[in-house]
Amino acid sequence: MAPREFKRSERVAGQMRRELATLIQREVDDPELGFVSLSDVEVTRDLAHAKVYVTVFEADKAADSIKALKRAAGFLRMRLGQEMRIRAVPELHFHHDASVETGIAMDALIDRAVSSDGRDDAAGEGEEE
Structure with a gap:
């Protein structure tokens, strides 16, 4: 039942x-x-x-x-x-x-991390060559 x-x-x-x-x-x-x-x-x-x-x-x-x-x-x-x-x-x-707002905030954090990681990679490659 x-x-x-x-x-x-x-x-x-x-x-x-x-x-x-x-x-x-x-x-x-x-x-x-x-x-x-x-x-x-x-x-x-x-x-x-x-x-x-x-x-x-x-x-x-x-x-x-x-x-x-x-x-x-x-x-x-x-x-x-x-x-x-x-x-x-x-x-x-x-x-x-608030899950949509949390998701948007998480996306922004991920985008910032990825873009800063890209700058680190570019700086690192320039130093090696």
């Missing part, structure tokens, strides 16, 4: 992610909400709570965007109930997913 519940929570999470993405894009009209994307939704086995991970494409607007989504949580939960037709809609908990 436990594995079936787990699969159901995963199905609900996937459907919630799709529906929330559409609802946020079309129906949340808050000037503090930046350009966001839902990276993941995790629903507890009892379907009481959902962690919604949000990527904010303008890093300086991340805190304001999460606040805007938290303000809209009740409305979004009501609309999810209408769209998904499930008896109990999980309580929404929005979290900032």
Whole structure:
């Protein structure tokens, strides 16, 4: 019985992610909400709570965007109930997913390391000849 519940929570999470993405894009009209994307939704086995991970494409607007989504949580939960037709809609908990920003920072560090390594190689080759 436990594995079936787990699969159901995963199905609900996937459907919630799709529906929330559409609802946020079309129906949340808050000037503090930046350009966001839902990276993941995790629903507890009892379907009481959902962690919604949000990527904010303008890093300086991340805190304001999460606040805007938290303000809209009740409305979004009501609309999810209408769209998904499930008896109990999980309580929404929005979290900032900084993985894109971390990835960009890591790429920049790698690029700097590679370019400085290239300068070291060029300097080293000139000395040997």
